[in-house]
Amino acid sequence: MRIMIIGSSGQLGSELLHQFSDAEVIPVDRTEAAVTLDIRDSARTAEVLDREKPDMVINTAAFHNLLTCEQQPAEAFAVNATATGNLAKQCAKRGIRLVHFSTNYVFGGTVFHDTTRDAALDGPVPPRPYREDDPPSPINVLGASKLAGEYLIQAYHPEIQIIRTAALYGVAACQSRGGDRNFVENILHLAKTKSPMRLIQDIVTTPTHAADLAVQVRKIVDLGGPGIYHATCEGWCTWYEFGCAVLEECGISPVSRPEAVSARQFQTPVRRPGYSVLENSRVKSLGIADMPSWRESLRRYLRLAGHLVG
Template identity: 35%
Template sequence: MNKSMKILVTGKDGQLAQELQKRIPAGIELIALDRNDLDITSAGQVMQTMTHYKPDAIINAAAYTAVDKAESEKEQAYAVNATGPENLAKACREMGIRLIHISTDFVFDGQSSTPYQPQDAVRPLGVYGESKAAGEAAVQSILPQAVILRTAWVYSAHGANFTNTMLRLMSERDELSIVADQIGSPTSTQTLAETIYTIISKTETSGIYHCTDAGTASWYDFAVAIYEEAKALGLLEEEKNIKIRPISTADYPTPAARPAYSVLDKSRLIVDLNLESQHWRRVLRRVLQEKTGS
């Protein structure tokens, strides 16, 4: 990056925004805002904030992500996931600001047997996916040059996510039952943050991209890997033996349906950005090492 760039990131307290704040490259001034600083559902507040900061780019990491709650809080989910991105896109168009909008595998129905391509038709199964798909559509129609970055199964060393939930439950219980018939790609916020900063450095990049770590797993596979890696790193007591039992989605009903298969094809990202994709298990080990302080 030849000149200093001012980047504004929404969703300051979320796990992705936290990772972005930890990994700021040279030549970047990062301004992280939470909902008290910037309510993206308010078009007036969005314009006021953009006029005040005049950023070169915005990373929209703010989202309503309570998948099950969204079924009964549709208005709230749409406000944050659809109206918010629409407001940001309009402000970015008016002020010549670049927009990188984070989206999700939940825009797909999970009926595919091969990884989803960026151009594949979206068919969400529930309100969360519908609201995120609506946000994507708004961004694309208002600001075609924006980057929409879809990801999946996101976790980090900190915050509320599957990895940290598993570590907590493994310290409390002797047996866990984990869904084994939903397939995806666990993705570290480390990978996402590095990818986003690469996108920012390549100013001509636009359109829809998919970003996850390499390889696939079920939630059961992911849980087993967390257990094995955590034991090896001393994050769980050595004498603690936990039985992890595979179950079906039908055995664990939830208000919102989940895609059974949500593997995302990353080849466009890898080619366009000249990135290497690392296997999720290797990345998991690195994230858990971070929790040990080593």
């Protein structure tokens, strides 16, 4: 099978290259690959598909920097919706299977509860994670543009697999941030330089290591049918808890403990849902769930990145 991976040098794309190394893989990226492609160029997209003749396309390309999306909404929709929809149309026309990635930000923080629990007996009922069939309600440009892309590709391609994930980090530099440090590396850098840390304590998510996501993607591709899937690590935490866990796992005692602040205090111009945890419902129902806890996944990342030994 010939598999084209678009965004092959990114955090997730680089891990997918390893996961599908037993196939004939075609790495594609905007600049750093033998085959170059900007999916906004519809003519070039058609040309590359006709020349390379893949059986499957796995698209990790996205415009997903939260702040930049707010500042450049037209560009966000051009990449995440229009270009993605065109890619789906081109693949469907040629009978090429398509796998695409979306985000937890298609949800806006509306809280659902587990109605099978009795609050009088069990105590306060916590929010339940979002399932694949819960109604989306994005509150920022990234979420809205990615949701628009979901609608377009489902309209154009009957065999699409859409995989939503959250708070992704990986060993490869994140190109959307210009190759800057990911959250974990930034925490370690701040600790090393004895810089103050202010971490948000009222936004709950699930940090997901790209290498572990790639393992789950392989199972979805091999064993799952078309449709939407959620794939994140298990469990959830705040960004404050995640930052503290990074320091604890590395045995680092910073000069001063990170300061826990609210999203409002952090003064970010981007609206983020206070709760956007995903439930991996579909892979569990199919018996193909293979995601570790976020803490276990963090340890794996720290070992791969050379921060832990053993």
